[in-house]
Amino acid sequence: MLYEERRFSRFVLFITLPAYIGLLAGLWATYHAGEGFEFMAVVFIAVVMILIDVLSFKIEIDEREIRLRGTLGLIIRKTIKIDEIESFEVKLGWISCWAPIRFNFPAKGCITIHKRGVDVAFTTNNPEEIAMILTTLGVPRAA
Template identity: 55%
Template sequence: MALYEERISSRGFTVFLALIAIPMVWGLMATYQAGQGFPIMLASTFLLLIILLDAAVMKIEIDEREVRIRGLLGLIVRKTVEIENIERFSIREGWMSCSGTTHFTLPAKGCILIRQKKGWTVSFSTNHPEEIAQTLAMRGVPREP
């Protein structure tokens, strides 16, 4: 059972990703009409669309044991941090103000930076940083001053 769940998306970022995909679809149609290179272009377009779908939405879930950050599909954008491996965390204003070694970002109100006992720092953007702070504090994770 999740103690906290959030889904972050950005309409502007989604439109930007769609604009990136349009030339690929146009190229797919052109290779089909030309009769050459269609299977390669089809595979490339399919792979690009999967990557774009995965990057368009970010899901944050916190349960009793771990913090999970996933993309829409969870195939490429994914990170799990065990609660017992978190040394401390901090909250920053603005979605661009965190600089973790592994950083997951979409436009949002703030970001959370997690320092692990073993491993690199992880940061992610969120629209509800205080709720995440409260959930992590409830699990016994100390907050940086």
Template identity: 45%
Template structure:
């Protein structure tokens, strides 16, 4: 399916939060190497740590004719697909911390989107283009509250 709406929300703050741990692991690997110690343990944990840090840096939101998809950069931690016919109501509120679903993907942004489903848990995420997202969802027949200028 071709995406009708696509947006990527990025957060460089996540990288800044992870930077001290990344530097600490790098210094530990260097010190272990210089001391002639085995670095296997540190290297084994460094690779997943870097993958998680990269994964948390961005969130991609796509809407096609049948689904709304939420994915993190690598799709390791955040990966959710919601069929549009499962959506009971979409609430769009100003401010990226203004809503909280059972499953919550938060990045600094302009607005927060809360999806109430007919079955399953509610889901919320951040968007920087709430007006466009609301218009696309309304066009596809999804009830939307808020999101207009």
């Protein structure tokens, strides 16, 4: 493993908190009503797993690929093979990058990966360290 970083956003936790409370209230109400509890329990588990997956993501870089994963890695995940990358850009500020696939939490900088197919952008607190690793792996920096 050449690089690993976990990004967590308290803002996303604050935004999803009403969803957790609403789901718990719905689960409690269906339990006391005596109908639909099984269905509500399945929905509760599924939605909570999605919300937990959205709370954070992990950046892992090794010699072969870049892996971007959510907390659980169920929904939010993307693997980028190093040999598919055409170039990359480093920008300061977490809202500076744009790409169709974007992993975006508040951070010091962001990286945009230009590859065959769809570009990917992600935020990081160590953009120059990631740039150094990608350059070491032979990935050219965009002009």
